[in-house]
Amino acid sequence: MKTIRVQYFAILREQRGLSEESISTGAATAADLYEELRSRHGFSLPGARVRAAINDDFVAASAKISEGDTIVFIPPVAGG
Amino acid sequence: MKTIRVQYFAILREQRGLSEESISTGAATAADLYEELRSRHGFSLPGARVRAAINDDFVAASAKISEGDTIVFIPPVAGG
Amino acid sequence: MFTISSEPIDGAALLRELGDRRAGACVTFEGWVRSTSSGRPVLALDYEAYAPLAEKEGLRILAEARARYPFIAARAVHRTGALKLGDLAVWVGVAAEHRAGAFDACRYIIDEAKARLPIWKREHYEEGPAEWINAATPKN
Amino acid sequence: MFTISSEPIDGAALLRELGDRRAGACVTFEGWVRSTSSGRPVLALDYEAYAPLAEKEGLRILAEARARYPFIAARAVHRTGALKLGDLAVWVGVAAEHRAGAFDACRYIIDEAKARLPIWKREHYEEGPAEWINAATPKN
Numbered sequence: 001m002k003t004i005r006v007q008y009f010a011i012l013r014e015q016r017g018l019s020e021e022s023i024s025t026g027a028a029t030a031a032d033l034y035e036e037l038r039s040r041h042g043f044s045l046p047g048a049r050v051r052a053a054i055n056d057d058f059v060a061a062s063a064k065i066s067e068g069d070t071i072v073f074i075p076p077v078a079g080g
Numbered sequence: 081m082k083t084i085r086v087q088y089f090a091i092l093r094e095q096r097g098l099s100e101e102s103i104s105t106g107a108a109t110a111a112d113l114y115e116e117l118r119s120r121h122g123f124s125l126p127g128a129r130v131r132a133a134i135n136d137d138f139v140a141a142s143a144k145i146s147e148g149d150t151i152v153f154i155p156p157v158a159g160g
Numbered sequence: 161m162f163t164i165s166s167e168p169i170d171g172a173a174l175l176r177e178l179g180d181r182r183a184g185a186c187v188t189f190e191g192w193v194r195s196t197s198s199g200r201p202v203l204a205l206d207y208e209a210y211a212p213l214a215e216k217e218g219l220r221i222l223a224e225a226r227a228r229y230p231f232i233a234a235r236a237v238h239r240t241g242a243l244k245l246g247d248l249a250v251w252v253g254v255a256a257e258h259r260a261g262a263f264d265a266c267r268y269i270i271d272e273a274k275a276r277l278p279i280w281k282r283e284h285y286e287e288g289p290a291e292w293i294n295a296a297t298p299k300n
Numbered sequence: 301m302f303t304i305s306s307e308p309i310d311g312a313a314l315l316r317e318l319g320d321r322r323a324g325a326c327v328t329f330e331g332w333v334r335s336t337s338s339g340r341p342v343l344a345l346d347y348e349a350y351a352p353l354a355e356k357e358g359l360r361i362l363a364e365a366r367a368r369y370p371f372i373a374a375r376a377v378h379r380t381g382a383l384k385l386g387d388l389a390v391w392v393g394v395a396a397e398h399r400a401g402a403f404d405a406c407r408y409i410i411d412e413a414k415a416r417l418p419i420w421k422r423e424h425y426e427e428g429p430a431e432w433i434n435a436a437t438p439k440n
Contacts, residue, residue, distance in 0.1 A: 009210050010280035011292040053278075056212040072210055076294040078274070078281035089350050090420035091432040133418075136352040152350055156434040158414070158421035172312050175330075181385050184334035187327065187406075189399065190315075194324035245321050259329065259410060266327075267403050 001026050002067040006037070010075050012050075016041050030054065031061035034073055049076055081106050082147040086117070090155050092130075096121050110134065111141035114153055129156055162218025162236045164211040164279075169237050169248045178255040183232050185259035187266040191250035193243045197293075201286040207240045207249060210278040214238065221272040229265040231256035236269055238279055302358025302376045304351040304419075309377050309388045318395040323372050325399035327406040331390035333383045337433075341426040347380045347389060350418040354378065361412040369405040371396035376409055378419055 007020040016037075027033035030052035037043065051074040052059050058074075065071065087100040096117075107113035110132035117123065131154040132139050138154075145151065171190060178186055195202055222234055236252040243249055252270050256262035281293045311330060318326055335342055362374055376392040383389055392410050396402035424430045 007210070009278070010208050010282070013208075014292075053210070053213050056216065058213070058217075072213070072278075074210065074213075074278045075280060075292065077277060077279060078207075078293050087350070089418070090348050090422070093348075094432075133350070133353050136356065138353070138357075152353070152418075154350065154353075154418045155420060155432065157417060157419060158347075158433050171315075175311075179332075179386060181335040183332055186330040186332060188330075189403075190326040190328075191399070192319075192323055192326060192395075194397065195321040246319060255332075257334065259331070259407075263329075263403065263407050267399075270399060 002065065004033075004065060004068065005070045006033075007070060007072045009072065011045065012043060012073055012075055015043050025065070027065060029061065030059060030063045030065060030071065030073075033065060033071060034061075037073075045075055050074060082145065084113075084145060084148065085150045086113075087150065087152045089152065091125065092123060092153055092155055095123050105145070107145060109141065110139060110143045110145060110151065110153075113145060113151060114141075117153075125155055130154060162215055162222055162273075163238075164209045164214050164218075165237050165239055166241050169239055169251045171248060171251050171253075174235050174237065174251055174253055177235055178233050178253050180232050180255055182257060183255040184257055185262040186253060186255045187259070187262040188251065188253040189266050189270045190248055191270070193245050193247045193249055195245050197283055200283075202245070202283050203286060204242065204244045204284045206242050206282045206284075206290075207238070208280050208282070209238065209240045211240075214277045214279055217277055218273060221269055221276065224272070225254075225265040225268045228268065229256075230258070230261040231265045234265060234269060236273065238273065238277065240279070302355055302362055302413075303378075304349045304354050304358075305377050305379055306381050309379055309391045311388060311391050311393075314375050314377065314391055314393055317375055318373050318393050320372050320395055322397060323395040324397055325402040326393060326395045327399070327402040328391065328393040329406050329410045330388055331410070333385050333387045333389055335385050337423055340423075342385070342423050343426060344382065344384045344424045346382050346422045346424075346430075347378070348420050348422070349378065349380045351380070354417045354419055357417055358413065361409055361416065364412070365394075365405040365408045368408065369396075370398070370401040371405045374405060374409060376413065378413065378417065380419070 001024045008016045053072040088096045133152040234254045238250045254262045254266040284290045374394045378390045394402045394406040421433045
């Protein structure tokens with residue numbers, strides 16, 4: 001288990017009901033963590049539609065999570 | 081012979097030394113008139129590099145000149 | 161420089177920053193809040209940004225534009241917060257020696273910014289609940 | 301509207317004229333007097349226009365742009381007279397529902413204006429006599 005910080009924006013922030021939180025997780029990768037949070041909070045966006053960032057940099061879904069990381073899941077952007 | 085008005089701009093104005101004049105001419109077309117003025121005033125631009133306008137509309141070099149027309153010969157434009 | 165701003169954007173001041181005696185051309189893009197979206201009447205909207213990453217990604221976009229097109233200076237700002245119809249949501253300006261570089265770079269920057277920056281838009285409509293654009297909702 | 305002006309161009313005021321609630325994008329082009337021309341240092345320049353025909357031809361260019369690209373409003377002004385370095389020589393602005401139409405129309409208008417309007421430029425250099433650009437002179 002490691003302690004990390006998660007920040008939420010836009011629809012994820014609304015569905016979670018808060019902007020950030022500290023959590024303890026056994027998830028190894030960003031993708032694993034998203035699935036854990038999705039099932040816990042009922043996020044509507046499937047993992048394939050969300051990008052991940054760790055410590056303010058985009059990362060692959062397979063990126064490893066480390067103790068103390070700040071992780072953000074990025075919903076699809078406005079586009080047009 | 082007909083009486084017409086000629087306006088000069090840019091390098092033609094400088095080489096003629098005035099902005100406009102009334103002249104009497106026997107020239108039938110815009111191209112004929114330019115050659116007449118060029119030989120009289122020593123314009124450096126050959127006829128092929130000058131466009132003609134009659135009464136504030138672009139015309140072909142072969143356009144006929146009528147009594148009372150205002151004629152302008154248009155040097156190459158600035159471009160860039 | 162690419163910045164995220166919660167304050168109104170002053171396009172005229174940004175344009176003055178781009179002034180340069182070597183520049184013969186300056187192209188600007190302004191994105192305005194418009195009154196319809198996909199045919200639906202819109203009343204207002206909110207922009208929310210993940211600002212640190214948006215500014216980093218914005219700088220990457222400016223660097224890519226510089227590698228592709230000849231220009232002297234570029235500046236971009238994206239607004240966040242509650243905006244009303246007609247408000248300036250995003251501003252991009254590029255000064256270049258010649259106009260082709262200014263047009264190409266300005267268009268590249270706004271196209272990439274719209275596609276890549278972590279900035280989200282929620283529209284408020286005349287009818288029905290507000291929606292986050294492009295995000296799946298529980299209903300669809 | 302396409303106008304020829306002997307007074308300084310107020311870009312901010314022109315931009316406000318283009319405001320429209322249906323517009324989501326506005327692209328502007330500014331042409332500035334720059335400090336070199338084909339590598340030669342320039343001190344200042346004069347623009348001279350055959351104004352009635354330039355405005356007519358400008359309106360034709362705007363009509364052509366409207367037939368080719370989707371936009372809501374366009375406005376252009378070309379300066380005449382004595383300009384110094386950094387001065388605004390030409391301004392084109394296009395407001396459109398979407399940015400592609402605004403970029404395409406703005407670029408079309410300035411490209412055609414530069415090629416077709418009866419407007420001439422005389423450059424004053426650090427060294428040597430002033431020259432009308434693109435016009436053959438007695439010496440060459």
